[in-house]
Amino acid sequence: MISAHAKESVEHIFFRAIRSRLTMEASDVCEIVPADAHGAHSLSDGNLVILTISGIAFRLLLILQYDEDERTQSYFLREESERPFLEVFLEICNLCCGAVNQELLQYFPDLGMSTPYVLSARCRPYLEALKPEFLASYSVSINDAVRLGATICMCAHAPIDFVAEASALEDTSGELELF
Template sequence: MISAHARDSFERIFRQAAEARLPLDAGDLCEIAPLAEAGLGASKDSQVVVLTISSIVFRLLLILRFDEDDSTRAYYLKDTADERHFQEVFLEICNLCCGAMNQALLRYFPDLGMSTPYVLNARCLPHLHELKPSLLSSYSVTLNGTVRLAATVCVCAHAPIDFIADTGALEETSGELELF
């Protein structure tokens, strides 16, 4: 139900959003590589942040797997004056990444809605096939060689989808709230 062009477009939109929003600083190295399976490398304590973008023709889940280890905490809590908890900061970053995807997809699907992020145990990842996704792509994401995340893009199509995304420039937004 999802054309090869649409698959490529969803993947390019994800990569561009991840490279722009997951690193804290523009100069930070963000390496993204395909993963064979969504749950690869997950420890029993791994968690996932789940965000949803929904339209009339599809539901997209952006799932970001993380371990709240020392390197991840240190990276996302750089500012010692920031008294927020790690999860609060990380959910905000994940929301910005999904928001960038949402903005890019709005050019082709004007009827989108986006959920607030929620956290689950990563043991739910093997059950994604129960959703009968038309597209399921997983990636390892490494920031500055030390922070290791994983991302899964899961798209469940309710109708045929075919589009070619122009990912030439990501719109700069500051994470403003959209009301529906």
């Protein structure tokens, strides 16, 4: 019930949000590649941040897997020495989900976002129990140092077919646009 165009559009919108919200500097290099066939992200157990966007026609889970190692903490905390890593990281993840939600609102007017929550990465195999029509996993690398996993899990309650505008799909990665 989810067309190939819709899957591609959701994927590109998610990638755009990752590149614009999870990178801390415009000059940071963010690479996103498909995870291996078993959905492994080359991370240790780690945790999952679950972000949900729901509408009348679908439920979309955006899942970010992370290890709370020193490189990840120092990258996302930067000068934030007062707040704990998880608080800062959840806020950044929520901004990423908000960017996806904002893009999708152009095609689906009644969407809602949940508060992000954290689960053990051992819960990841249970995504299949949701019977998603679109399930895809990716490995994300920022500056070739920070490693994250990213998963799209989309369950449809009605046929979904849309094509995101080309301007929304372009990766401008910090380019300055002149008018």
